[in-house]
Amino acid sequence: MQPVVRHLIWSVLLPAAVGGTMAAGICLWWVPGGEKLPEPIRNTSLYRAVHRPSVPVSSPLVLPPVPTPVTSSPPAGQSHEVVAVRDTLNLPSFAPLVHQVIPAVVNISISHGSAAADSDDDDDDATNPSSREPSSASAQSRRKKHVRRHTSNGGKPHHVLHPADDELTGAGSGFVVDASGIIVTNRHVIGHATRIMVSLSDGRSLPAHSLGDDPMTDIAVIKVDSATPLPCVAWGDSRQVEIGDWILVAGNPFGFGSSVTAGIVSAVGRDLGSGALDDFMQLDAPINPGNSGGPAFNLQGQVVAMNAAIASPSDGSVGIGFGIPSEIVAPVVESIRKTGHVEHGWLGVTLNDASSPMWVEDVDPHGAAWRGGLRKRDAILAIGDVPVHDARTVLRSVAAAHPGTIFNFTIRREGKVMTLPVALGKRPMADF
Numbered sequence: 001m002q003p004v005v006r007h008l009i010w011s012v013l014l015p016a017a018v019g020g021t022m023a024a025g026i027c028l029w030w031v032p033g034g035e036k037l038p039e040p041i042r043n044t045s046l047y048r049a050v051h052r053p054s055v056p057v058s059s060p061l062v063l064p065p066v067p068t069p070v071t072s073s074p075p076a077g078q079s080h081e082v083v084a085v086r087d088t089l090n091l092p093s094f095a096p097l098v099h100q101v102i103p104a105v106v107n108i109s110i111s112h113g114s115a116a117a118d119s120d121d122d123d124d125d126a127t128n129p130s131s132r133e134p135s136s137a138s139a140q141s142r143r144k145k146h147v148r149r150h151t152s153n154g155g156k157p158h159h160v161l162h163p164a165d166d167e168l169t170g171a172g173s174g175f176v177v178d179a180s181g182i183i184v185t186n187r188h189v190i191g192h193a194t195r196i197m198v199s200l201s202d203g204r205s206l207p208a209h210s211l212g213d214d215p216m217t218d219i220a221v222i223k224v225d226s227a228t229p230l231p232c233v234a235w236g237d238s239r240q241v242e243i244g245d246w247i248l249v250a251g252n253p254f255g256f257g258s259s260v261t262a263g264i265v266s267a268v269g270r271d272l273g274s275g276a277l278d279d280f281m282q283l284d285a286p287i288n289p290g291n292s293g294g295p296a297f298n299l300q301g302q303v304v305a306m307n308a309a310i311a312s313p314s315d316g317s318v319g320i321g322f323g324i325p326s327e328i329v330a331p332v333v334e335s336i337r338k339t340g341h342v343e344h345g346w347l348g349v350t351l352n353d354a355s356s357p358m359w360v361e362d363v364d365p366h367g368a369a370w371r372g373g374l375r376k377r378d379a380i381l382a383i384g385d386v387p388v389h390d391a392r393t394v395l396r397s398v399a400a401a402h403p404g405t406i407f408n409f410t411i412r413r414e415g416k417v418m419t420l421p422v423a424l425g426k427r428p429m430a431d432f
Contacts, residue, residue, distance in 0.1 A: 173294030185293030236302025238325035251294025287321030372422030
């Protein structure tokens with residue numbers, strides 16, 4: 001029996017023991033837990049070549065456990081859990097800003113003594129608005145309350161622009177800029193109303209009267225008489241606003257009452273073809289009919305634009321709204337408060353910037369440009385020390401200046417460069 005036992009040990013038991021040991025080693029080598037092998041083994045080049053570290057994987061995107069607040073009480077209408085989640089995720093809230101500014105935002109309703117209403121117009125004006133000072137027909141038609149302007153875009157679908165006021169309810173928005181009751185809104189909101197009512201945030205409704213308006217910029221100033229000072233807001237510098245900045249819009253959409261929306265500044269310097277001072281700020285915060293005349297705030301609670309129009313094929317917001325920058329609105333409002341009207345500079349000239357340098361295409365023989373010496377075919381090189389290349393820049397500067405302001409035009413005429421001082425005239429009322 002001894003040879004049989006010896007044969008069994010050498011041929012069966014010993015190979016089984018060696019195989020088991022090797023299998024255990026391989027398991028420690030390959031599967032998780034192999035890192036528990038002795039350091040000398042894990043430091044070998046063979047181990048490192050075979051047992052490479054895995055690629056790190058980010059932790060699952062899950063919400064952390066919500067802590068239960070113990071000392072602070074949540075605002076009215078909010079549960080502890082909602083406040084805790086918002087604080088944990090660091091979500092931005094516009095609530096403090098809304099509490100700060102919304103008391104100064106008002107709702108405006110109007111009524112007319114006559115049943116006559118403006119009819120809808122389609123304005124397919126082919127004139128380049130940047131190269132010509134506005135004529136009375138085009139300027140007046142663009143300011144009608146119910147106008148829908150279809151702008152051709154090279155065969156592409158038309159962009160339909162609407163004033164952001166509510167034609168059905170005769171409602172609009174405004175904001176208080178002085179505690180004495182001075183309110184700013186759009187001219188097309190109040191139109192030729194015989195009665196203007198202002199609803200304040202404290203629930204009062206007060207009659208208002210117009211202090212004046214500016215057809216060229218579509219800005220109007222009204223006033224209410226209040227026994228107590230009213231909450232008011234301050235102007236911000238729209239020149240400091242950048243594309244991508246947060247914006248908060250307030251107003252009275254569809255006559256529902258006080259409402260706010262938030263978004264960003266999508267673009268600046270938009271030209272909608274409504275006048276020489278076109279320099280709209282494009283916003284993606286939802287703006288709807290009834291928001292006209294309402295303010296757009298920066299995060300400091302300052303007014304940086306006034307809602308004026310929306311681009312929409314359906315009368316509702318599609319995320320393309322336009323506001324008049326405060327750098328245009330604020331001086332117009334101040335002028336109306338002081339004098340009841342606004343005077344804009346005027347050249348009486350048509351410029352052509354299809355080529356460089358731009359040149360004078362036509363001159364009104366009764367205008368300031370003619371009196372200052374500008375003639376047809378003069379090439380415009382600079383105004384003052386600033387080179388100019390497009391007509392829109394020139395006409396915006398002229399329209400923003402007061403009559404009597406002297407512009408030094410550097411021109412080239414028949415190969416000779418000269419400078420002509422031109423005193424701006426007063427824009428004729430027919431041009432509104």
